[in-house]
Amino acid sequence: xxxxxxxxxxxxxxxxxxxxxxxxxxxSINNLQWYRQNSGRGLVHLILIRSNEREKHSGxxxxxxxxxxxxxxxxxxxxxxxxxxxxxxxxxPSGAGSYQxxxxxxxKLSVIP
Amino acid sequence: xxGVTQTPKFRVLKTGQSMTxxxxxxxxxxxxxxxxxxxxxxxxxxxxxxGEGTTxxxxxxxxxxxxxxxxxxxxxxxxxxxxxxxxxxFCASSEIGLREQFFGPGTRLTVL
Numbered sequence: 001x002x003x004x005x006x007x008x009x010x011x012x013x014x015x016x017x018x019x020x021x022x023x024x025x026x027x028s029i030n031n032l033q034w035y036r037q038n039s040g041r042g043l044v045h046l047i048l049i050r051s052n053e054r055e056k057h058s059g060x061x062x063x064x065x066x067x068x069x070x071x072x073x074x075x076x077x078x079x080x081x082x083x084x085x086x087x088x089x090x091x092x093p094s095g096a097g098s099y100q101x102x103x104x105x106x107x108k109l110s111v112i113p
Numbered sequence: 114x115x116g117v118t119q120t121p122k123f124r125v126l127k128t129g130q131s132m133t134x135x136x137x138x139x140x141x142x143x144x145x146x147x148x149x150x151x152x153x154x155x156x157x158x159x160x161x162x163x164g165e166g167t168t169x170x171x172x173x174x175x176x177x178x179x180x181x182x183x184x185x186x187x188x189x190x191x192x193x194x195x196x197x198x199x200x201x202x203f204c205a206s207s208e209i210g211l212r213e214q215f216f217g218p219g220t221r222l223t224v225l
Contacts, residue, residue: 031212042117042203042216043156088155092212099144099163100171101214105155 004104023089117217136204145187
């Protein structure tokens, strides 16, 4: 079963605007990751945030994690047409013997030039 | 480095036919995974391996078999293809404990 659920399912913004995507999950985690998928391609890892971290930055990306609410958000600032893609959160559940990530269904972002 | 590669890129099968998808990685990763991606369903884990000679079932293993005879290769087999197996298949690999996964470009499979 899928643990991470992204919201919204689709998002359309103008170039230069900020884009915010949210992810909710159900169980305790070691870390949460965000991936990008361009149309027809494989997923590309963007950023990993550990359960003891609250915020992380990477270039124009900002990720927050609230373990009390079991939620995360991905902010892309000053969006570009090249940011058009689907974005997935993936959770690494805590507990011994876990070797799997659980992916959400994704947010489809369209950045209009 | 090529990273993770998958062959073939596209395939069309008739119901009941068999085929093998090949995944290869040149990063010396211990863990390898097979996912399927269907519209509106996200990625679902089929099988995975935590090392050479080991395999384990994921979320949707029925109708698939896997083998990991060499550390760098992970094979996904369909013994008797069904239309429900029409999907895009992705292979991924990761280091122990790092959890960041590296994905291949995918194989688009259609079963008629």
